[in-house]
Amino acid sequence: MRFVAYRDEDGAEALGRLDGDRVHRLHDVRRIDHEVTSESLRDASADGAGTPLDGLELLPVARPGKIFCVGLNYRSHIAETGRELPTYPVLFPKFASNLIGHGAAITLPPESEQVDYEAELAVVIGRGGRRIAREDAFDHVLGYTICNDVTMRDFQYKTHQWTQGKAWDDSTPLGPVLVTPDELDPGRLAISLRLNGEEMQSSTTDLLIFDIPELIAVTSQFTRLEPGDVILTGTPGGVGFRRDPQVFLADGDVVEVEIEGIGVLRNPVRAEA
DSSP states (O other): OEEEEEEOTTSOEEEEEEETTEEEEBSSOOSSSTTOOHHHHHHOOBOSSOEESTTOEEOOSOOOSOEEEEESOBHHHHHHHTOOOOSSOEEEEEOGGGEEOTTSOEEEOTTOSOEEOOEEEEEEEOSOBSSOOGGGGGGGEEEEEEEEOOEEHHHHTTSSOOHHHHOOTTOEEEEEEEEOGGGOOTTSOEEEEEETTEEEEEEEGGGBSSOHHHHHHHHHHHSOBOTTOEEEOOOOSOOGGGSSSOOOOOTTOEEEEEETTTEEEEEEEEEOO
16 A cells, blocks of 8 residues: 655645545544554545545655664665775664655755755654564564655764754655555665756665664664654665765755655755745
């Protein structure tokens, strides 16, 4: 099944099941957050007539309490950074206020001159747990979606910690849909990013150094994962900061992240007013 978060005609948040090009609003679940479970999402009743997807204002498909991002998780990205191959996942946070939906503008803050893109597969948790065993990890997954882990490089490298380069408000697209685990194999998906129609990143998720079960096991070792929490699994090579010449997002650009079996996350880029 596929689900989208959106605003209804009254401006309220809503969650709907996507069938073809029509969205059937769920009656019992308003959004994917700490109260949702795989069972409640699957069993929720839905509006029969539905609404056309085209024209809806889509929201970030999840409202997570915690967002865990994984750096340096594709060999191609590690090679372009000149770093050593990690033996343990590099983790850093983002926050719910950073997220925007499909079609919303990625905001370029006036303080940064090096705003970069990063295509990533995102995992949404559907069953909470602490110290989740690797072999049980997929039992805790609600579904998968797409993220563009937008990064302000000039702020990221001010210190050895990355938060100030990663956690800008209204910068990080998440969506457009959540796809339940029965519909795809997350370990064998093509992932790519296009900037103004030109392909900048291209890889497959079987090239992740730390796979999804490992990331869930490692993260849940030090904190309890809750429904709605999101894990961003890392980006492949081709980021703008490591290109020669460097490429950064500019006002008027359009960025598209495509992941096989999920779809395309498309966002314009706008300078902050």
